Amino acid sequence: MAQGILEEVLMNTALVEDLAEVAKDEALLQGVVMRTRETPNSSELVTYAPLTLFPTSVPKAVFLQALAVQTHYNTLVDRISQDSDFLKEALASTIEVDDFTARLFRIYQQILKEGRSQSIVLGLNRSDYMLDQRDDGTSSLKQIEINTIAASFGGLSSRTPDVHRHVLKVAGRFEESQRILDNNPAAGLAQGIAKAWELYGSERAVVVFLVEENQQNIFDHRYVEKELWKRNIRSIRRRFDDVSRTGSLDQDKRLFIDGLEVAVVYFRNGYMPQNYTTEKSWDVRLMMERSQAVKCPDISTHLAGTKKVQQVLARPGVLEKFFPDQPQAVELIRATFAGLYTLDMGPEGDKTVAMALAEPDRFVLKPQREGGGNNIYGSEICQVLEAVKDSTERTAYILMDKIHPAPVHNYLLRRDAPLKMSTCLSELGVFGAYVRRGEDMVMNECVGHLLRTKSSEHSDGGVAAGVAVLDNPLLI
Ligand code: ADP
Ligand code: MG
Ligand code: MG
Numbered sequence: 001m002a003q004g005i006l007e008e009v010l011m012n013t014a015l016v017e018d019l020a021e022v023a024k025d026e027a028l029l030q031g032v033v034m035r036t037r038e039t040p041n042s043s044e045l046v047t048y049a050p051l052t053l054f055p056t057s058v059p060k061a062v063f064l065q066a067l068a069v070q071t072h073y074n075t076l077v078d079r080i081s082q083d084s085d086f087l088k089e090a091l092a093s094t095i096e097v098d099d100f101t102a103r104l105f106r107i108y109q110q111i112l113k114e115g116r117s118q119s120i121v122l123g124l125n126r127s128d129y130m131l132d133q134r135d136d137g138t139s140s141l142k143q144i145e146i147n148t149i150a151a152s153f154g155g156l157s158s159r160t161p162d163v164h165r166h167v168l169k170v171a172g173r174f175e176e177s178q179r180i181l182d183n184n185p186a187a188g189l190a191q192g193i194a195k196a197w198e199l200y201g202s203e204r205a206v207v208v209f210l211v212e213e214n215q216q217n218i219f220d221h222r223y224v225e226k227e228l229w230k231r232n233i234r235s236i237r238r239r240f241d242d243v244s245r246t247g248s249l250d251q252d253k254r255l256f257i258d259g260l261e262v263a264v265v266y267f268r269n270g271y272m273p274q275n276y277t278t279e280k281s282w283d284v285r286l287m288m289e290r291s292q293a294v295k296c297p298d299i300s301t302h303l304a305g306t307k308k309v310q311q312v313l314a315r316p317g318v319l320e321k322f323f324p325d326q327p328q329a330v331e332l333i334r335a336t337f338a339g340l341y342t343l344d345m346g347p348e349g350d351k352t353v354a355m356a357l358a359e360p361d362r363f364v365l366k367p368q369r370e371g372g373g374n375n376i377y378g379s380e381i382c383q384v385l386e387a388v389k390d391s392t393e394r395t396a397y398i399l400m401d402k403i404h405p406a407p408v409h410n411y412l413l414r415r416d417a418p419l420k421m422s423t424c425l426s427e428l429g430v431f432g433a434y435v436r437r438g439e440d441m442v443m444n445e446c447v448g449h450l451l452r453t454k455s456s457e458h459s460d461g462g463v464a465a466g467v468a469v470l471d472n473p474l475l476i
Pocket of ligand 1: 128130144145366370371372374375401403404459
């Protein structure tokens with residue numbers, strides 16, 4: 001469970017206590033900050049964003065593999081979003097029983113019927129992985145999921161490298177300090193937004209960040225906003241409610257909010273049922289989708305990021321359909337797939353049920369939800385499956401092999417927790433950004449990474465859910 005080279009420092013309790021204070025101050029100095037849970041909608045009180053005391057070792061080859069596959073994932077998501085036959089078939093069973101996905105799908109169908117009013121597409125996503133431990137001690141990169149809407153921490157993760165660099169220096173580890181990688185997803189995400197804004201072609205038009213009720217993580221957005229302001233692109237922040245009151249389409253379906261024409265809508269909200277507090281929120285989503293504004297993501301790209309689509313992609317022959325002339329892309333993507341199993345009605349789904357009931361600890365049961373804390377593990381898989389296994393309700397879920405990363409020791413710094421050594425698991429995210437106009441891919445890039453680490457006691461949950469914390473890879 002060693003953190004390799006850092007083990008000695010980890011065990012020095014007095015040093016660790018000092019370093020923890022150094023790390024918190026440095027996080028504040030660098031702007032690795034969050035509003036507090038108590039006052040999420042005011043910056044009067046801010047605190048450091050939860051982070052690890054030390055970076056986590058990540059094998060270089062696996063890290064580079066994750067970066068290398070990202071532009072192919074961008075292409076894949078984009079191609080799926082343009083294939084209505086595929087999306088309809090892949091999600092047919094899911095939308096029978098999952099109200100939220102069905103609701104999104106209804107918007108999608110309306111757009112298919114009306115025709116799209118904007119040919120510019122902006123995709124900002126984050127593909128997440130864990131490193132599955134092999135018996136021979138090596139590890140293999142396995143995708144957990146891809147987030148095609150509201151993928152967060154591109155801002156704060158641009159600032160965490162300097163925090164860990166400083167901590168390592170104070171710990172006397174100058175050599176390791178130099179090896180912390182630069183990272184700037186915020187710049188790359190903003191570059192995508194700026195490109196889409198430019199193609200939209202109106203100097204006066206603004207970028208709208210469609211934001212949540214609870215704005216605890218506002219600084220993460222601010223980094224992206226600032227990158228836009230640097231280019232003299234105006235951005236505004238609005239909630240569904242605001243847009244419901246002051247938004248409208250003109251006769252050409254141009255979107256206006258508070259009298260400002262909107263070039264790009266960047267959704268940092270709208271990914272879970274609770275985000276749609278009233279019917280009006282759904283009306284706003286539909287209005288934006290029908291508009292000429294570039295949507296990030298548009299409804300089809302949102303649907304391309306569902307867990308059901310992820311499972312269907314793992315079926316034999318499906319990737320080949322999306323990359324008919326690129327066997328290498330197929331190979332790179334497929335190498336990152338974990339086992340994924342359908343729960344559709346029929347013999348194949350029955351087999352999945354039997355397999356999960358026999359060895360629940362080998363799997364994770366996933367509903368079509370985002371935001372952490374929704375998956376089902378261990379004996380609870382049996383409880384849930386026993387209840388739904390003979391009805392179509394089971395098709396709301398997919399089953400996935402559980403990934404087992406090597407646990408390592410670290411300290412998780414968070415405001416409300418005492419300082420103690422934890423056994424931790426990490427998840428590596430890679431940010432992708434692309435812009436397409438009609439048939440032309442005008443930008444397709446990998447724009448940075450995110451390492452998140454959590455105590456191994458928790459099987460689920462991200463940073464926003466209060467489980468994982470920000471981290472940096474230390475390549476070995
Ligand atoms: P969400 O969209 O809610 O983030 P995820 O698929 O990322 O859903 O799952 C949430 C968390 O559950 C992940 O961050 C990871 O910690 C854990 N998890 C998900 N899938 C697996 C898996 N196959 N093996 C091990 N842990 C998993
Ligand atoms: Mg997700
Ligand atoms: Mg996730």
